[in-house]
Amino acid sequence: MTDEQEKSTVEPIRVGVLGARGRMGAEVCRAVDAAADMDLVAMVDQGDWLFNAADAGAEVVVDFTTPDVVMDNLQWCIDQGISAVVGTTGFTEQRLDQVRGWLERKPGVGVVIAPNFGIGAVLMMQFAARAARHFESVEIIEQHHPRKLDAPSGTATHTARLVAAARAEAGLGPTPDATKDEVAGARGAEIDGVRVHAVRATGLVAHQEVLFGTLGETLTIRHDSYDRVSFMPGVLLAVRAVRTRPGLTLGLDALLD
Numbered sequence: 001m002t003d004e005q006e007k008s009t010v011e012p013i014r015v016g017v018l019g020a021r022g023r024m025g026a027e028v029c030r031a032v033d034a035a036a037d038m039d040l041v042a043m044v045d046q047g048d049w050l051f052n053a054a055d056a057g058a059e060v061v062v063d064f065t066t067p068d069v070v071m072d073n074l075q076w077c078i079d080q081g082i083s084a085v086v087g088t089t090g091f092t093e094q095r096l097d098q099v100r101g102w103l104e105r106k107p108g109v110g111v112v113i114a115p116n117f118g119i120g121a122v123l124m125m126q127f128a129a130r131a132a133r134h135f136e137s138v139e140i141i142e143q144h145h146p147r148k149l150d151a152p153s154g155t156a157t158h159t160a161r162l163v164a165a166a167r168a169e170a171g172l173g174p175t176p177d178a179t180k181d182e183v184a185g186a187r188g189a190e191i192d193g194v195r196v197h198a199v200r201a202t203g204l205v206a207h208q209e210v211l212f213g214t215l216g217e218t219l220t221i222r223h224d225s226y227d228r229v230s231f232m233p234g235v236l237l238a239v240r241a242v243r244t245r246p247g248l249t250l251g252l253d254a255l256l257d
């Protein structure tokens with residue numbers, strides 16, 4: 001049998017998309033539809049019956065909905081034995097523990113949850129974590145389109161936690177800052193001791209800068225998503241991998257190695 005014949009005997013992955021009419025969901029539907037090794041079998045949005053995905057035989061569900069519905073969606077997928085790729089934000093440690101608990105009862109099911117599916121964004125977070133130990137100051141500035149519901153972004157929150165963990169490991173104390181916050185919020189939000197500033201403006205898609213400072217120098221690590229197609233290679237990578245990774249995979253890092 002030739003390689004081509006062998007390839008054509010591999011069954012396409014049957015994919016359902018939740019939040020299919022949203023900005024990301026619609027882009028995911030186009031990407032899955034265009035992928036030769038995937039079949040788009042269900043497009044579910046607000047008001048649609050979730051069971052459409054199970055009835056259509058989805059093996060993997062991709063969720064880009066909202067933080068207030070994603071947990072119910074995930075619990076349903078795991079109960080149905082359907083693996084899930086999740087880009088929706090709002091995952092606290094408590095939520096992640098809950099997902100791990102559901103997965104323990106369904107050992108064959110895989111879930112990938114990633115705060116950002118952009119390959120450049122994943123690298124930006126890795127570089128930031130690597131730089132963190134060498135700089136006494138660090139602040140994160142995330143910039144998004146004004147229809148975004150949450151702030152700070154999932155990416156900024158995740159970056160802050162990575163940076164904070166690297167600083168703690170290197171024995172760095174709090175960042176130096178003598179400023180009195182005379183107007184509430186002027187110095188941004190604080191996540192694990194790292195200041196995070198959220199900007200919302202028409203024309204933006206998804207952007208982040210991590211600004212490091214030490215004596216006589218600064219380092220800025222910046223990533224820009226100008227178009228939601230930037231997230232698609234990461235989403236498709238996760239769809240291809242998730243069924244062979246039972247349990248919870250956090251972030252794309254493990255899939256890129």
Ligand SMILES: NC(=O)C1=CN([C@@H]2O[C@H](COP(=O)(O)OP(=O)(O)OC[C@H]3O[C@@H](n4cnc5c(N)ncnc54)[C@H](OP(=O)(O)O)[C@@H]3O)[C@@H](O)[C@H]2O)C=CC1
Pocket residue numbers: 018019020021022023024025044045046047064065066067069086087088089090114115116117118154231
């Ligand atoms: N991880 C990553 O790489 C990325 C993550 N995101 C995150 O993805 C999420 C979605 O973003 P975005 O696409 O911009 O948001 P949108 O608001 O454009 O899309 C969300 C969609 O989900 C629908 N929805 C709401 N409730 C349900 C439900 N119960 N079942 C099915 N669908 C439902 C909404 O319908 P309706 O409008 O009628 O409420 C809407 O169509 C956000 O949390 C965002 O932060 C975004 C980009 C990249």
Ligand SMILES: O=C(O)C1=N[C@H](C(=O)O)C[C@H](O)C1
Pocket residue numbers: 089115116144148149152153154155156205206207
């Ligand atoms: O809502 C968005 O648009 C995005 N959400 C994710 C986040 O909150 O980090 C990923 C990316 O920044 C785009």
